[in-house]
Amino acid sequence: MAKEKTKEKTKSGICRGYLTDNEYLEHMIPHHQVAVDISILLQKTTKNPGMHEILRKIIWVQNYEIQLMGDMTKGLPENDMSTSEINMDRNYTITTD
Secondary structure (H helix, E strand, O other): OOOOOOOOOOOOOOOOOOOOHHHHHHHHHHHHHHHHHHHHHHHOOOOOHHHHHHHHHHHHHHHHHHHHHHHHHOOOOOOOOOOOOOOOOOOOOOOOO
């Protein structure tokens, strides 16, 4: 059986300014899986030893986080709004005091 390609799926309005914890995890799990899939593909073609090291780390860490997030979804209420009012406008800035 051929492995199905992973696609990041977004619900309509996912960046609407608020997310439940479950919505966040439902978005991040496939996002991490894409990073794993791409890293596995690149391992087959790159000859750069430094890249191989980075790719191994990405695969290990992202797989661990996928498992962790999957386990977390089992215990969260569907309507938990503890992450409400997160700015989702994608304007990322770093400020220092």
